[in-house]
Amino acid sequence: MILSEEISSVRAFTLSAGAAVVKWHSAYSDMLYQVYINGRFAGVTIEPAQRQLIVPIPLSQKTAVRVEVFAVEPEYADVDFSDEINSEQNQTGRAKIEFPRTDNLPSGGSVDYYLDDDKLNSRPIKIQPESADKGGFGLSCFGRSDFGYDGSAAIGFGKGNFGFGGFGFDADMLRWQSGQMQTGNYKFGIKVTDSSGNMTETVETEEIIIIPPAEPAGGIKVKSFDKQNGKLVFQTA
Numbered sequence: 001m002i003l004s005e006e007i008s009s010v011r012a013f014t015l016s017a018g019a020a021v022v023k024w025h026s027a028y029s030d031m032l033y034q035v036y037i038n039g040r041f042a043g044v045t046i047e048p049a050q051r052q053l054i055v056p057i058p059l060s061q062k063t064a065v066r067v068e069v070f071a072v073e074p075e076y077a078d079v080d081f082s083d084e085i086n087s088e089q090n091q092t093g094r095a096k097i098e099f100p101r102t103d104n105l106p107s108g109g110s111v112d113y114y115l116d117d118d119k120l121n122s123r124p125i126k127i128q129p130e131s132a133d134k135g136g137f138g139l140s141c142f143g144r145s146d147f148g149y150d151g152s153a154a155i156g157f158g159k160g161n162f163g164f165g166g167f168g169f170d171a172d173m174l175r176w177q178s179g180q181m182q183t184g185n186y187k188f189g190i191k192v193t194d195s196s197g198n199m200t201e202t203v204e205t206e207e208i209i210i211i212p213p214a215e216p217a218g219g220i221k222v223k224s225f226d227k228q229n230g231k232l233v234f235q236t237a
Helices: none
Strands: 007-016 019-026 032-037 040-044 052-056 067-072 096-100 110-115 173-177 184-186 189-193 208-210 220-226 231-236
Touching: 007 067, 019 032, 019 067, 032 052, 040 052, 110 173
Parallel strands: none
Antiparallel strands: 007 019, 019 052, 032 040, 032 067, 096 173, 110 189, 184 208, 220 231
C-alpha cells in the first residue's frame, strides 16, 4: 500500500526548533505522500501535486534524523504504516520487543528482559498495569453485560484506524524498548514471574540486528565553490 520506488531527492531543511520542511521529487501523479521521521508517521500531503511538507523533528542534535517519504493511495492517506516500514535492521540503536498480553500470562505477574545473564529493566514490568475491560460482547452474562459503546473500553476493536488496527488480544501488546546499544546482533531473554514468585524458563527472541544512527557532522566550514560541477567544497574545522 505504500510505495517509494519512484520517489527521489528527499531533502529536509530545518525551519526552527522542532520543525523542518521536507521536499522530494516523485513520478507518481495520482498519489498522496506520507512523511515518516525516525520510522514514525509525521504527516501527509493533501493533494497529489504537493511535493513538500512541514513536519516536527526531534530537538536533540546528538543523532541523525531519518526522513522517509512514501506514496499512498488517497483512501489510505491517514493510515499509520509505521509497523510496515520498520525493517529487520534496527537503525535507531535500540531494541524493541513486543508480544500479546494474552490470558496465558498471569494477570498479577511481571516480565523481565535479559541480555545473556544481565537483567536489562531496573524494576519488574507488570503484565497488567491496570484493570482493563476484556469484554464488550455481553461476555459476563450474555445480554446483560456491556455491549456497543458501553463496552468500548474492551481491547481489540480495530483501535488506531478502524479496519487496520489489531483485533482481540492481538491488539493488547506488552512493549519494551532498550537503551542505546552498540552495533551488533543480539538475542534477548524474557522471563515471566507470577504473583506467587514462580518464574518461567527463559524464552529467547529471534536475532535482532542493531545499527546505531550516525552522528551529525560537526565543525564543517565552506572552503570553496566548484563552479565546474556546481558544488560546494567543505572542510572540517
